[in-house]
Structure formats: C-alpha cells, structure tokens
Amino acid sequence: xxxxxxxxxxxxxxxxxxxxxxxxxxxxxxxxxxxxxxxxxxxxxxxxxxxxxxxxxxxxxxxxxxxxxxxxxxxxxxxxxxxxxxxxxxxxxxxxxxxxxxxxxxxxxxxxxxxxxxxxxxxxxxxxxxxxxxxxxxxxxxxxxxxxxxxxxxxxxxxxxxxxxxxxxxxxxxxxxxxxxxxxxxxxxxxxxxxxxxxxxxxxxxxxxxxxxxxxxxxxxxxxxxxxxxxxxxxxxxxxxxxxxxxxxxxxxxxxxxxxxxxxxxxxxxxxxxxxxxxx
Amino acid sequence: xxxxxxxxxxxxxxxxxxxxxxxxxxxxxxxxxxxxxxxxxxxxxxxxxxxxxxxxxxxxxxxxxxxxxxxxxxxxxxxxxxxxxxxxxxxxxxxxxxxxxxxxxxxxxxxxxxxxxxxxxxxxxxxxxxxxxxxxxxxxxxxxxxxxxxxxxxxxxxxxxxxxxxxxxxxxxxxxxxxxxxxxxxxxxxxxxxxxxxxxxxxxxxxxxxxxxxxxxxxxxxxxxxxxxxxxxxxxxxxxxxxxxxxxxxxxxxxxxxxxxxxxxxxxxxxxxxxxxx
Numbered sequence: 001x002x003x004x005x006x007x008x009x010x011x012x013x014x015x016x017x018x019x020x021x022x023x024x025x026x027x028x029x030x031x032x033x034x035x036x037x038x039x040x041x042x043x044x045x046x047x048x049x050x051x052x053x054x055x056x057x058x059x060x061x062x063x064x065x066x067x068x069x070x071x072x073x074x075x076x077x078x079x080x081x082x083x084x085x086x087x088x089x090x091x092x093x094x095x096x097x098x099x100x101x102x103x104x105x106x107x108x109x110x111x112x113x114x115x116x117x118x119x120x121x122x123x124x125x126x127x128x129x130x131x132x133x134x135x136x137x138x139x140x141x142x143x144x145x146x147x148x149x150x151x152x153x154x155x156x157x158x159x160x161x162x163x164x165x166x167x168x169x170x171x172x173x174x175x176x177x178x179x180x181x182x183x184x185x186x187x188x189x190x191x192x193x194x195x196x197x198x199x200x201x202x203x204x205x206x207x208x209x210x211x212x213x214x215x216x217x218x219x220x221x222x223x224x225x226x227x228x229x230x231x232x233x234x235x236x237x238x239x240x241x242x243x244x245x246x247x248x249x250x251x252x253x254x255x256x257x258x259x260x261x262x263x264x265x266x267x268x269x270x271x272x273x274x275x276x277x278x279x280x
Numbered sequence: 281x282x283x284x285x286x287x288x289x290x291x292x293x294x295x296x297x298x299x300x301x302x303x304x305x306x307x308x309x310x311x312x313x314x315x316x317x318x319x320x321x322x323x324x325x326x327x328x329x330x331x332x333x334x335x336x337x338x339x340x341x342x343x344x345x346x347x348x349x350x351x352x353x354x355x356x357x358x359x360x361x362x363x364x365x366x367x368x369x370x371x372x373x374x375x376x377x378x379x380x381x382x383x384x385x386x387x388x389x390x391x392x393x394x395x396x397x398x399x400x401x402x403x404x405x406x407x408x409x410x411x412x413x414x415x416x417x418x419x420x421x422x423x424x425x426x427x428x429x430x431x432x433x434x435x436x437x438x439x440x441x442x443x444x445x446x447x448x449x450x451x452x453x454x455x456x457x458x459x460x461x462x463x464x465x466x467x468x469x470x471x472x473x474x475x476x477x478x479x480x481x482x483x484x485x486x487x488x489x490x491x492x493x494x495x496x497x498x499x500x501x502x503x504x505x506x507x508x509x510x511x512x513x514x515x516x517x518x519x520x521x522x523x524x525x526x527x528x529x530x531x532x533x534x535x536x537x538x539x540x541x542x543x544x545x546x547x548x549x550x551x552x553x554x555x556x557x558x
Contacts, residue, residue: 074461094466104462108480108557117476118466149557169466 023050023086024095024172024205028071030080033063039230040066041077046224046233048173050086053199053206055216057262058226058234059270064209065177067231071207072096072175088172093122097171101178103158105150105165112137112146115164136168139198156187163195167202174206180215192218196243213259218246223262228269235265345527353531362516367535370501370512373429377436378497382490385441389448393482394474399449406445414439415503422508432504439500440493447489451482484558487551494543502536513539 026048033041040063048054056064069075071082073096088095105114116133124132137143140160150158159179166174179195180188192215199206199219210216216223223237239258241251327347333339334346341349357363391398392406414435421431455478463473505514513532520528 072465074465096465098462098465100458100462102458104456104458106459106477106480108555117463118468120476121468121472151557 024088025050025085026071026096026173026205026207027083027085028067028080029082030067030070030077032079033066033070033075033077034230041070042230042232044080044226044231044233048205048207050205051203052221053208053219054222054224055208055210055220056224056226057210057213057216057266058231059228059266060211061229062226062269063229063231064226067226068098068175068177068207068209072098074098084173086172089170092170092172094118094169095172097166097169097174099159099162099166099174099176099179101181103150103155103162103182105158105161107150110147110149111142111153111161111164114150114161115142115168118165118169132168136164139167140164141194154187155183156191159183159191160194163198167198171204174204176206176208178209178211181211188212188215195219200243213262216262217255217258219243223258225262225265237261342524342526345530349527350530350534353525353527354534357528357531363535366511366513366516366532367539369509370505370514370539373432373436373504373512374497374501376429377433377501378440378493380433381437381440381497382444382493384437385444385493386448386486388441389445389486390452390474390479392445393449393452394478402445406442410442410446414500415507418504418507427508432501432509435504436497436500439496443492443496444486444489447492448482448486451485451489452478454485455481484551484555487547487555490550491544491547494547495540498536498540498543 026046028044028046028048030041030044032039032043044067046054056067058064066075070077070080073082084095106117109117112133115136116129119129119132133146134143137146140163142157142160142164145153145157150161153161159182162179180191183191196219206219208216208219217239220239223239225234225237226232227234237258239246239255241254245251246255330344331347334341334344334349345353354363357366388398388402392402393399417438418431418435421434425431425434459477459481460473463477468476501512502514502517505512506518509515513535517529517532520526520532
C-alpha cells in the first residue's frame with residue numbers, strides 16, 4: 001500500500017489554522033480509471049494535506065474533472081481508492097464538498113433556499129438552519145440577495161451562491177471544478193480575491209481544478225500537473241510564496257518563472273489535445 | 281435593389297461615394313409583439329363579415345347560421361337549462377377521465393423516468409399502444425364495463441394516460457444531471473432528490489403534457505358522446521346535426537371552443553403559479 005508522504009513543517013499552508021477547524025486530509029490512490037477501453041487516469045497518487053489548496057492542471061481531456069469526481073465519491077475508480085484521514089468536526093455536515101463549474105443552482109429556489117438545500121435532510125432546529133444560512137450568505141456577501149432567484153443574478157453572484165451552499169455545511173475539504181471558468185475575466189479576478197480571503201479565514205483543504213495558470217498560481221500551495229490522456233502525474237510543483245504575498249512585486253519574478261514552467265510542461269500536450277478534440 | 285427586413289432600400293453593385301457617411305440601420309423586425317387590440321379588431325371584422333354574408337344571402341343560413349342566430353341558440357340553451365345539463369355531464373366525464381388518466385400516467389411516467397427496469401418493461405408497451413386511436417377501444421370498454429359512464433371515462437383516461445407518461449418521463453430525462461450530482465454530493469437522500477430536484481425540474485415538461493392531454497380529453501369526450509350517450513356536448517352536437525339544426529350545432533361548437541379556451545387559461549394560470557421562476 002502506498003504510504004502518503006509526511007506533512008512537512010515548511011509546507012506553505014501559512015497563517016495558522018482556526019481552532020476547532022477541520023483537519024482533514026485526503027489520500028488518493030487511483031491505479032486506473034477507464035471508460036471501457038479508454039483509459040482516463042493512470043497511477044495518480046495525491047495526498048491533500050490539511051489546510052492546503054492543491055491545484056490540478058493539465059491539457060483538455062486529461063481527466064482532471066474525473067479525478068475530482070473520484071475524490072468526492074461521485075465517480076468510482078476502476079481500480080483505486082480515496083481515503084479521508086482526521087477527525088470530522090462536529091459541525092461539519094459534508095466533509096468533501098463540491099463547488100461546481102456551472103454553479104448547479106436550482107432555478108426555482110431563491111438564493112437562501114439554494115443555500116439551505118444541503119441542510120434540509122439534516123436534523124437541526126429551524127433557528128440553527130436559519131443561522132447557518134445567514135452566516136454563509138454574509139460570508140459570501142449575499143445577504144442582500146437572499147430572496148433573489150438565480151436568473152436575477154450575474155454569473156459571479158451565482159457562483160457566490162454555489163460557494164455559500166458549500167460553506168453552509170462547514171466542509172473539511174472543498175472540491176472545486178473550474179469554479180471561475182464560466183465567468184468573465186473581471187468577475188473572475190474579483191471572485192478569486194474574495195475566495196482567497198474566505199479561504200485564508202477558513203483554511204479548509206481544497207482541490208482546485210483549472211485551466212488557468214493565473215488562478216492556480218494565485219491560490220494553490222501545490223500544483224499537480226497531469227499529462228495528456230490517460231492522465232498521469234507529470235509533476236508536482238510547490239508554490240512556496242504564501243498567498244498573501246503573491247500580489248507583491250517581489251513575488252512576481254518567481255511566479256512568472258513558475259508560470260513559464262507550467263506552460264512548458266503542458267504546452268505540447270495541450271496543443272495535441274486540442275487537435276484531438278477538433279478531430280473528434 | 282434589394283429590400284431589407286424594415287423596408288430600407290439597399291443599393292447593390294453601385295459604387296459608393298468616398299468620405300464619411302451614416303451606417304444604415306439594419307436591425308429590427310422578426311420580434312413578434314403581443315397586440316391584443318389587433319386580435320380583437322380582426323375577430324370583430326371576421327364576425328361582422330360573417331353576419332353580412334348571411335344577411336345578404338351570400339351564404340345559405342341552413343349551411344352556416346349567422347353569429348346572431350348562434351347567439352340566440354346559445355341563449356335559448358342557457359335559459360332552457362339544456363346548456364348546463366349537457367355541459368355538466370361532459371365536464372364530469374372530462375374531469376374524471378383526465379384525473380384518472382393523468383394520475384396513473386404520472387405514476388407510470390415517473391417510474392419509467394427514474395428506473396431503467398420500469399422503462400425497459402413499459403417502453404415497448406407504451407410505444408405499441410400510444411398510436412392507437414383510443415376511441416377505437418370504446419366498443420371494447422362497453423363490452424367490459426357495460427353501457428354507462430364507465431366506458432366513456434375509461435376511454436378518456438386511456439387517451440390521457442399515454443401522453444402523460446411520455447411527457448413525464450421525457451421531462452425527467454431532461455433534468456440536468458449536474459443538479460442530481462450536486463444533490464448526491466451533499467448526500468441528499470434519493471427521496472429528497474426526487475422531490476426537490478427531479479420533479480420540480482421536470483414540471484415544465486409535465487405541464488406541457490397536460491396541455492396535450494387536455495386537448496385529447498376534449499376530443500375524446502365529444503367522440504365518445506357521439507357514439508353512445510344521451511347527454512353531453514357530443515350527443516347534443518350529433519342530435520343537432522341529425523335534425524339539421526345548424527344554429528344549435530354551431531352553438532355547441534362555440535361551447536367547445538370556450539371550453540378549450542377556458543382549460544387553456546386555467547393551465548396558463550397553473551404554469552404561472554408553478555413556473556414563475558422561468
């Protein structure tokens with residue numbers, strides 16, 4: 001059995017974890033995932049440490065979203081396992097919680113009702129439910145929009161609802177499938193900064209799937225680079241600069257170097273993958 | 281010269297002068313706007329022309345009675361109590377048949393939408409029976425159930441049953457799978473997924489099916505009443521036709537039209553109440 005590497009003291013999870021907060025880790029060992037004869041993932045080993053964000057990047061069709069699906073129990077790996085390690089906090093109702101690319105909001109429910117959805121099958125007083133929803137709405141700056149329907153909101157606001165719905169269950173690990181990719185560039189930047197502020201306070205572990213180097217270098221503690229299908233671990237890159245310092249001028253040279261390194265790792269394969277999609 | 285969608289003349293092939301000039305507006309049109317005044321005016325014009333055609337004897341009133349004669353026939357039906365006697369029994373048959381057929385259709389449609397086994401079992405049967413004109417089964421229903429209300433109600437129910445099944449499982453098929461995966465990712469139980477995600481999401485398709493099934497019910501009640509009933513709008517139409525009472529016959533047609541419009545209006549209200557989020 002694969003032994004996860006120890007958590008290094010120097011791991012840049014930075015800032016200290018809020019007392020009583022989730023200290024959950026996820027250990028992924030996917031030997032193979034295939035759809036019939038089509039191998040999608042092969043030999044993926046990942047240990048998501050408590051409080052860190054691991055970004056997964058790779059060419060189109062390399063199995064990033066599939067990997068996230070397997071991690072969250074939405075997909076079953078052909079051969080492999082996913083394990084959680086650590087104590088689930090008492091107030092955590094859904095340790096592994098998704099934030100979806102397309103928001104996955106119920107259009108017939110208001111913002112508050114969408115956020116309340118994951119609580120409705122849990123036994124709790126109505127006061128506690130209301131308090132949780134209100135807290136999540138305040139944290140995502142949605143408290144003035146509680147009664148609005150999703151169709152009345154912009155894309156960025158809709159994704160805030162998706163984030164609030166994830167936060168309301170007090171997750172231990174956030175699984176984010178390109179959460180900003182459906183948004184325009186300005187909204188993406190604004191929401192990313194808000195999300196980072198939120199994450200620096202909450203410090204839950206996260207896996208962040210993206211195509212965007214800027215997002216992964218702004219948010220991630222480690223970047224997992226996958227190869228073209230079947231997706232294999234090509235390289236794990238550690239971003240040592242704490243997130244708070246990444247907008248500073250002094251950090252830019254290193255971040256640009258990391259960006260160039262990431263691009264060099266996936267450029268040829270991304271090009272081949274795109275041709276494959278067009279040919280298909 | 282070509283003419284664009286708003287009637288502006290567009291020059292083709294002729295050399296344009298150099299220098300600054302306005303960019304011609306090329307948009308507009310192709311945007312239907314509701315205009316109820318035009319609808320009412322057109323309706324009034326058709327009725328007026330119809331009345332003039334009868335008054336001037338351009339059309340023989342034996343074949344097509346005038347709007348005034350139809351109104352008189354309607355009035356006489358109303359004050360004699362015949363209108364309510366025929367209408368009430370037709371409404372009872374439509375209501376009973378529609379409720380039974382829709383209720384069963386919803387149950388079977390939901391089962392076929394949710395579970396592969398029920399779909400595999402039900403689909404060939406639905407495909408085989410759906411195209412049969414249900415009125416063809418009325419003699420069989422009379423044989424099974426005797427003469428009375430039951431065979432007519434069962435004919436209507438069977439006509440409503442199949443479109444409801446198809447609308448329901450198609451509605452469930454069209455539920456975005458990402459919403460179901462979202463619910464699963466929060467460990468929402470299956471019953472919660474069905475009640476909170478699948479059924480509300482499938483509701484537009486189901487309500488669209490209700491429109492089809494209501495029209496089918498109206499068609500079947502008239503036909504069934506023409507075949508074997510003493511009372512009901514269908515029976516009234518048949519009697520009026522046999523006696524060449526075209527004013528009564530047209531009064532019956534008007535009643536059917538009003539009935540269809542009323543049902544449509546009720547369904548529109550239901551849609552507005554339940555689908556205001558769209």
